[in-house]
Amino acid sequence: MDNKQPSIFDLIVEAHIGLERQGPGSSQMTVQALSFIGNLDKISRVADLACGTGGQTMVLAQNIAGTIIGLDFCPGFIDIFNENARNLKLQERVHGIVGSMDNLPFDKEEFDLIWSEGAIDNIGFEKGIRHWNGFLKRNGYIAVTCPSWFTDERPVEIEKFWGDAGCELDTVGQNVLIMQKAGYIPLAIFALPEECWTDNYFAPREAALKELSKKYAGNKTAEDFIESNKYEVELYSKFKQYYGYVFYIGQKI
Numbered sequence: 001m002d003n004k005q006p007s008i009f010d011l012i013v014e015a016h017i018g019l020e021r022q023g024p025g026s027s028q029m030t031v032q033a034l035s036f037i038g039n040l041d042k043i044s045r046v047a048d049l050a051c052g053t054g055g056q057t058m059v060l061a062q063n064i065a066g067t068i069i070g071l072d073f074c075p076g077f078i079d080i081f082n083e084n085a086r087n088l089k090l091q092e093r094v095h096g097i098v099g100s101m102d103n104l105p106f107d108k109e110e111f112d113l114i115w116s117e118g119a120i121d122n123i124g125f126e127k128g129i130r131h132w133n134g135f136l137k138r139n140g141y142i143a144v145t146c147p148s149w150f151t152d153e154r155p156v157e158i159e160k161f162w163g164d165a166g167c168e169l170d171t172v173g174q175n176v177l178i179m180q181k182a183g184y185i186p187l188a189i190f191a192l193p194e195e196c197w198t199d200n201y202f203a204p205r206e207a208a209l210k211e212l213s214k215k216y217a218g219n220k221t222a223e224d225f226i227e228s229n230k231y232e233v234e235l236y237s238k239f240k241q242y243y244g245y246v247f248y249i250g251q252k253i
Contacts, residue, residue: 006216011225015208017076022052023118024196024245025145030059030117036188036249037113037141040064044112047071047135049101050119054081054094060115061085061094070096071104102131109137116144118245121167125175129250130182136252142184143249145192148172154242161235162243172246184250192245202233 006014016022040046044066048057051070061068070081081096099105101116102123114136120128125146132142147162149171162169170178172189179186209226216222 021055024201027059030056033247046113049116068094071099113141120144145245148246158239188249
């Protein structure tokens, strides 16, 4: 990506490709979510949708048996994903492919578990869990993180930010109802702690943005992109009591 006129997509990839995680989260929270899921063995099949470079996927693979397919629309992410699997000697069980999470290239009722951290809001929580339901075996599990409102009312500024970003957030309670109507029994719901945002995502991303600022000095598209990311950090610091990423774990009926 040496192009001096980068697109927003280029900038998003460059800002995130070197990060361990492409969104808020932690190994501890991945393991905590996994603790609510049972009956996985060596023949279990797992899909990690919008897996990024596989930070959470490798944690899954180190804590469960079975095979894991990671899927992401960015080829660069998948290249690193598969390299990480090889480095951890997990390549026999863990493999990444390029694809879209809203048009899955899998067989119906193929998976025992569908996982997705920090991505389902890109297509909508309800759309995602309904579409993915068909790819789960009966009694299979789903585990996703999604930004959610903690309160029924919140400041206009933070509502506008998420709306302008194309994400229509719902409250935690509303998302639980959506899960139930989509054919799942909710098993566990919990919010990610603050450090999943600040220490594990914002801090490493800030370092990446500094490099982008140097590389694309004077480029308005890049400057606007960097400013929007800084604004996101400011808003989280100011309004974190109103929203956050929430893990939703459910079992298909």
